[in-house]
Amino acid sequence: ATPTSIMVGTGRAAELGILFRKGEALQGLRDTQIIAVDKTGTLTKGKPELTDFQVSPGYGRDDVLSWVASLETFSEHPIAEAIVAAGKARGLPNLEVSGFEASPGFGVRGIVAGRKILVGADRALAREGIEVTAFANLASDLGREGKSPLYTAVDGQLAAIIAVSDPIKETTPAAIQALHAQGLKIAMITGDNRHTAEAIAAQLGIDQVIAEVLPDGKVEAVKQLRKNGKKVAFIGDGINDAPALSEADVGLAVGTGTDIAIESADVVLISGDLRAVARAIALSRATIKNIK
Ligand code: ADP
Ligand code: MG
Numbered sequence: 001a002t003p004t005s006i007m008v009g010t011g012r013a014a015e016l017g018i019l020f021r022k023g024e025a026l027q028g029l030r031d032t033q034i035i036a037v038d039k040t041g042t043l044t045k046g047k048p049e050l051t052d053f054q055v056s057p058g059y060g061r062d063d064v065l066s067w068v069a070s071l072e073t074f075s076e077h078p079i080a081e082a083i084v085a086a087g088k089a090r091g092l093p094n095l096e097v098s099g100f101e102a103s104p105g106f107g108v109r110g111i112v113a114g115r116k117i118l119v120g121a122d123r124a125l126a127r128e129g130i131e132v133t134a135f136a137n138l139a140s141d142l143g144r145e146g147k148s149p150l151y152t153a154v155d156g157q158l159a160a161i162i163a164v165s166d167p168i169k170e171t172t173p174a175a176i177q178a179l180h181a182q183g184l185k186i187a188m189i190t191g192d193n194r195h196t197a198e199a200i201a202a203q204l205g206i207d208q209v210i211a212e213v214l215p216d217g218k219v220e221a222v223k224q225l226r227k228n229g230k231k232v233a234f235i236g237d238g239i240n241d242a243p244a245l246s247e248a249d250v251g252l253a254v255g256t257g258t259d260i261a262i263e264s265a266d267v268v269l270i271s272g273d274l275r276a277v278a279r280a281i282a283l284s285r286a287t288i289k290n291i292k
Helices: 003-015 024-031 039-043 061-072 078-089 122-126 133-144 172-181 194-204 215-229 239-247 259-264 275-287
Strands: 018-020 034-038 049-055 097-103 107-112 115-120 148-154 157-165 185-189 208-210 232-236 250-254 267-269
Touching (some): 024 275, 034 039, 039 194, 049 061, 061 078, 061 107, 061 115, 115 122, 133 157, 239 259
Parallel strands (some): 185 208
Antiparallel strands (some): 107 115
16 A cells, blocks of 8 residues: 555545554554454443342342442443443432442452442452352343343342343444455454353354453454454443453554543544444555456
């Protein structure tokens, strides 16, 4: 590709809200075979809502929700915002919290009104030896509906299952269709529950799902996809997407995401609309025709 064609291509892209931080990324996009994409905040809005809340026998709903919501006021995770909002909507009081601790990829813990509260994914409870099998059927039903199941333990006992649902962006189905029409394979990489991830992937026609990935595992997932010389672009928005954005042949950050994701990316999509990715690929193909 000539410097002039790259300038023309990246200039045209800028008009479409696609900022190339590196000119080479235009060629990288043209050569891309697999698009790997983060789920939360990239395919979905990243604004989950609490949809379901069921307690174990012997626990009061409002009691458990107020303990959990009080604890989650200290977390910055979007899931925490959903739970805090649900507590507020029910007019529940904010109780005193001490010893708050967040465990990325697992959940949060702390002492609320004298009780040890743990909230998070099944693996967060499993590593404390707390079984979640009492809610297994409900959890798989919730997962099939594309909702993410979370669990609460109170003083080491399973006390509740919570579901949050994060709507798919209105523009995502068309974006996936356009990328498929361009002959690309799409892989979703997420820390979320496997059943939930598979339900969302099925809804969108995504080709491959890599779920229940711990925060530092996304980069490993991209490495795996790059095996055998496959050219992989990764799209993400979060702090823990930064290493994967660097690892991919082309890293595309959603401009509505975190600063660290944007700094690690080769390309920045100004809006959260993933149809821009297909437009960028079309542009790369049109601009860089005669190389190799
Ligand atoms: P993702 O952004 O894909 O959800 P994370 O690594 O941030 O990935 O979180 C993985 C999982 O850990 C979440 O899906 C959730 O089950 C659990 N988790 C993380 N933070 C919290 C929190 N503040 N409250 C409850 N669960 C949490
Ligand atoms: Mg994300």
